[in-house]
Amino acid sequence: MIKLNQKTSKVNHSKFSKSLLEWYDINARNLPWRIPPELTKEGITNDPYKIWISEIMLQQTGVKTVQSYFLNFIKRWPNVIELNKAKEDDVLKAWSGLGYYRRARNLKNCAKTICEKYNGIFPNCTEELTKLPGIGNYTAAAIVSIAYNKIAFPIDGNIQRIVSRLFEIRDEIKNDKTNLLENLKEIFSQKRPGDFAQAMMDLGSIICKPANPTCNSCPVLKYCLAHKNNTYKSIPFKTKKVKKVAKKGYLYIGITDCKKIILIKRPNNGLLGGTICPPTSEWKVNKFPIPKPPYEGDWKVLDNRLFHSFTHFELELKIMISKVKHFPQNVYLEPLNDYTLNSLPTVMKKGVEMGITSFND
DNA sequence: AACTCGGGGAA
DNA sequence: TTCCCAGAGTT
Numbered sequence: 001m002i003k004l005n006q007k008t009s010k011v012n013h014s015k016f017s018k019s020l021l022e023w024y025d026i027n028a029r030n031l032p033w034r035i036p037p038e039l040t041k042e043g044i045t046n047d048p049y050k051i052w053i054s055e056i057m058l059q060q061t062g063v064k065t066v067q068s069y070f071l072n073f074i075k076r077w078p079n080v081i082e083l084n085k086a087k088e089d090d091v092l093k094a095w096s097g098l099g100y101y102r103r104a105r106n107l108k109n110c111a112k113t114i115c116e117k118y119n120g121i122f123p124n125c126t127e128e129l130t131k132l133p134g135i136g137n138y139t140a141a142a143i144v145s146i147a148y149n150k151i152a153f154p155i156d157g158n159i160q161r162i163v164s165r166l167f168e169i170r171d172e173i174k175n176d177k178t179n180l181l182e183n184l185k186e187i188f189s190q191k192r193p194g195d196f197a198q199a200m201m202d203l204g205s206i207i208c209k210p211a212n213p214t215c216n217s218c219p220v221l222k223y224c225l226a227h228k229n230n231t232y233k234s235i236p237f238k239t240k241k242v243k244k245v246a247k248k249g250y251l252y253i254g255i256t257d258c259k260k261i262i263l264i265k266r267p268n269n270g271l272l273g274g275t276i277c278p279p280t281s282e283w284k285v286n287k288f289p290i291p292k293p294p295y296e297g298d299w300k301v302l303d304n305r306l307f308h309s310f311t312h313f314e315l316e317l318k319i320m321i322s323k324v325k326h327f328p329q330n331v332y333l334e335p336l337n338d339y340t341l342n343s344l345p346t347v348m349k350k351g352v353e354m355g356i357t358s359f360n361d
Numbered sequence: 362a363a364c365t366c367g368g369g370g371a372a
Numbered sequence: 373t374t375c376c377c378a379g380a381g382t383t
Contacts, residue, residue, distance in 0.1 A: 058378040062370060065377090099367025102381080136380045146378090156378040175362075175379090201378055210376060211372065241375085271366070310367060346368060 016223055017189035017196055023219035024199035027206065031063065032071055037195055040149070046194070048122035048147040049080050052110075055139045055146075056103050063205070069098055080120055083111040089265075092275055093343035101345070105274050106134030124148045137177075142197065149194040153184055158204025159197070163187075164236040165208065165226035173236050187223075244313050249283035250291045251306065251317045251348075252299075253355035254324035260333040261340065261352065262295065262324060271310070276332055277348045283315060297322030302358050308347040315347065321355045 025037045033054035035046050053073060057066045073094055077083040083091070088108045095104035110132045114120060122143065123129050129140035137155075144152035155163075155177045163169070167183045189196035207218045215227050226232035254262040261278065268274045279294045293299045299322040306317040334340040336356055341349050 055378060060366090060377055060379055061368075062377050065369060097368075099369085100379085102366065103379090106380085134380070138379055142378065154378070157376075158378070197378085204378095238375090273366080308368090312365070 014189075016187040016220055017192075019219050019223075020199050020203065021189060021192060021195060024195060024202060027202065028198070029063075029202050029205070032067060032074075034198065040192070040195055045149060046147045048143060050074060051143055051147040052122060052135075052139075053107075055142045056107055056134055057098060059103060059139070060100065061098060065098070069094070080111050080114050080122075083108070084115040086111075088274070089276065096275070096343050097346050097349075099346075101273055101275050103134055105268065109133045110135065122147070124150060126152055145193040145197045147194070149192070151188075151190060151193045152197075153181055153188065154197050155180055155184065156201065158201045158208070159184065161210065161236050162200055162204050162208050165232050166220070166224050168225040168229060168231060168235065170231075170235060170237050173238055244309070245285050246314045246316065247283040247285055248288045248316045249318075250281040250289070250293075250301075251319050251351045251355070252279045252281075252293050252295075253319060253321040253352060254278075254293075254295050254297060254327065255321070255336075256324060256327070256333060258333075260335055261356075262327055263332040263334055264330075265332070272345050272347075275345050275348075277344060278352060280317070288318065291318075291320060293320055293322065295322075295324045295327050297324045302354065304354055304358075306347070306351045306354060308350065310347075317347075317351055319351055319355050319358075321358065 028034075028037050030036065033046070033050045035044055040046075054066065054070055057070055057073075076094065077086055086108065088105060091108050092101060092104050095101060113132055114122060124144060126137070126140040126144055129135050129143055130137060135143070139154075141152035141154035144150050145154060160173065160177070160180060163180050163183050166187070169179070169183070171179060203218070203220075207214050213232060215221055215224070215232070218224070221227055224232070226235050256262065263276045264279050265276050266272050266274060281289050281291060291299075291301070299320045302319040302321065304319070306319060308315045308317070341352060344352060
């Protein structure tokens with residue numbers, strides 16, 4: 001539903017973006033994947049590779065969390081050619097702790113396609129970009145606007161929130177953004193589409209925050225219908241989430257004679273897909289399954305339990321540990337050092353840390 | 362259209 | 373605790 005009442009129709013296309021971009025020119029966040037506005041205004045453009053990596057990392061992941069991962073990643077694989085040469089397992093290890101591990105595998109697959117079908121050059125239109133693995137409507141539009149400074153309409157959580165408040169849209173947030181798009185097209189900047197998108201994101205991060213927005217310092221306050229009518233606290237509207245189910249299981253930490261930990265590669269589909277972890281039992285809702293350690297040994301259960309929160313359920317793991325002499329050929333044997341720990345998904349890192357602490361006692 | 366995918370920062 | 377984060381892919 002598009003709401004074009006008298007107040008919102010006065011939102012002037014060029015005046016809005018002028019106010020926003022003047023604010024951005026002074027207040028832009030200094031981010032490692034970003035060319036600052038004083039340089040983009042001189043025609044210097046962002047590196048599509050860096051914008052791509054950052055956009056994938058930033059999917060459902062905060063800027064603060066992403067920065068160090070981004071710098072490490074770019075240092076190790078500075079361009080798409082190098083990334084294409086990387087091993088998928090190494091990319092997954094570099095991704096460990098970020099979550100949503102499918103992103104890392106899609107990244108590798110996408111690099112392959114870019115190198116083999118696009119001669120190492122990122123497409124500059126959303127139609128081609130959305131064909132690539134891991135790149136949906138949002139990321140395609142972000143690359144087109146931010147990296148190539150062409151007109152496109154990335155709609156992330158920030159832009160969704162800001163536009164909803166500007167036009168006082170009370171609709172429930174959905175996957176389908178066509179509604180918001182109509183309103184966004186009334187206010188965006190044709191001259192600086194890349195900076196406009198980033199300015200909206202910075203505004204959403206610094207001023208127009210989800211809770212307690214600092215409206216008194218907002219550069220586009222006079223255009224905001226939700227502020228005018230004091231409805232911003234309930235916009236955007238979201239339904240409250242259902243309570244998470246509790247799942248329980250066992251984590252098996254097998255240690256070889258040469259003090260290495262036995263790891264296996266999880267199936268590509270499903271939770272923590274493709275990552276290399278200690279084996280676990282099945283995870284049953286509300287009760288522990290019967291423990292069945294995968295290798296012969298003198299298994300003991302730790303007193304401490306591991307609690308970890310996923311998006312859709314809470315996990316409680318009992319940790320079992322044993323010395324293991326016989327194991328299959330296809331396992332991964334890794335030394336118990338910081339590199340190994342930091343290459344594990346967070347839940348597994350926590351479990352291994354608990355396990356080896358007790359093992360050393 | 363509804364699920365499934367992690368993890369952490371911040372209030 | 374709860375919410376939210378520069379979402380995409382699958383069902």
